[in-house]
Amino acid sequence: MAAYQLAQQALAGEFAARWAEVLAAVEAREIAGSLTELEAEYAAAIRESAAASYGLSAAFYRLVRALETGRVIGGPGYRPNSSLGSLWADFNRASGKRTGSGPREELPVDTRNPFPTEDLAREARRAEETFRHEVAVRVEKHERERAGRGSAALDDAELVAWEKEFLESVKTGSTGAGGMLVQDGGRDMIHTALQDDPGAIGYFRVTDAGPCYFCALMAGRGAVYKSKRTAAFGAHPHCHCQAVPIFSRRYQLPAENGTFSRMWSDFGGGSLADWRTYYGKTTKT
Known part of the structure; x- marks a missing residue:
């Protein structure tokens, strides 16, 4: 991977x-x-x-x-x-x-x-x-x-x-x-x-080191199952994230994805702008 x-x-x-x-x-x-x-x-x-x-x-x-x-x-x-x-x-x-x-x-x-x-x-x-x-x-x-x-x-x-x-x-x-x-x-x-x-079942996102707030949020979702047709893979300039396909329930997410998921849970909800601010402050500490 x-x-x-x-x-x-x-x-x-x-x-x-x-x-x-x-x-x-x-x-x-x-x-x-x-x-x-x-x-x-x-x-x-x-x-x-x-x-x-x-x-x-x-x-x-x-x-x-x-x-x-x-x-x-x-x-x-x-x-x-x-x-x-x-x-x-x-x-x-x-x-x-x-x-x-x-x-x-x-x-x-x-x-x-x-x-x-x-x-x-x-x-x-x-x-x-x-x-x-x-x-x-x-x-x-x-x-x-x-x-x-x-x-x-x-x-x-x-x-x-x-x-x-x-x-x-x-x-x-x-x-x-x-x-x-x-x-x-x-x-x-x-x-x-x-x-x-x-x-195929779906995919999960892997990020590069120090991803932006958007990529961290997308990676924190974990597996995206293909029944969710609207959950397309989103990238942006200078983005090196990739989609890893899943073919069984035995997949294992990278540790970073779990970290981003916990950060989102700790964030507690809010707008994307609020998440961006929270993510920036959290990753600098």
């Missing part, structure tokens, strides 16, 4: 590094004329890492399911005569680390394919909308502000600092939102597969 989460986080990091390299090659005063090229680079970086996220999640889902049910599920990535050993090998390959191994006895097969087909058009639209909001809109606002500054010299210290702050805001916003889309490639796949897999 930890290896899966770290591998997904690493994919977001790979996207961030690639995008940072692209932005580093563009001067603030040139960015407005480079939006078309930048959008293409942004979408390509997201697409590549999101596809890897999808493949990693499929390997993780299939492995967890086999460990809990003793059966292997069909769909993308399925190989005939699969065993726990081969499923571990597939996951190790997808995560980039050797995290486990298993016996080579062939597993019974559930031929149903619960995995959704990657919706490339939807992914492209989401990348386009994200780029528009996090890059293009910021650039348009910056250009208007630049025009209002008049003909200040480009080597003016105040102007240099202003341009640097602008580029950093573009980088931070677009990287966080893009990283969310990358990991959503796998998160959406797992959430959809759970709904279409008769052998």
Whole structure:
């Protein structure tokens, strides 16, 4: 589970590094004329890492399911005569680390394919909308502000600092939102597969170290059973939470989830804003 989460986080990091390299090659005063090229680079970086996220999640889902049910599920990535050993090998390959191994006895097969087909058009639209909001809109606002500054010299210290702050805001916003889309490639796949897999019960949320108040609250719910159709997995920019599928009542929640659950109980109820304040104060003590 930890290896899966770290591998997904690493994919977001790979996207961030690639995008940072692209932005580093563009001067603030040139960015407005480079939006078309930048959008293409942004979408390509997201697409590549999101596809890897999808493949990693499929390997993780299939492995967890086999460990809990003793059966292997069909769909993308399925190989005939699969065993726990081969499923571990597939996951190790997808995560980039050797995290486990298993016996080579062939597993019974559930031929149903619960995995959704990657919706490339939807992914492209989401990348386009994200780029528009996090890059293009910021650039348009910056250009208007630049025009209002008049003909200040480009080597003016105040102007240099202003341009640097602008580029950093573009980088931070677009990287966080893009990283969310990358990991959503796998998160959406797992959430959809759970709904279409008769052998699945639900999922629980695992967080990274020091999660925000929202993620802590969601993790504190414990298991979310798939009969609760409205309880979709919610993520946000710079979020590295993941959904761990459940296939039996023998699941065990991470200790952190129990901690967040107790914190919510001690909180005693109130608005989300009240919880945010309470959580902030509690985690600082």
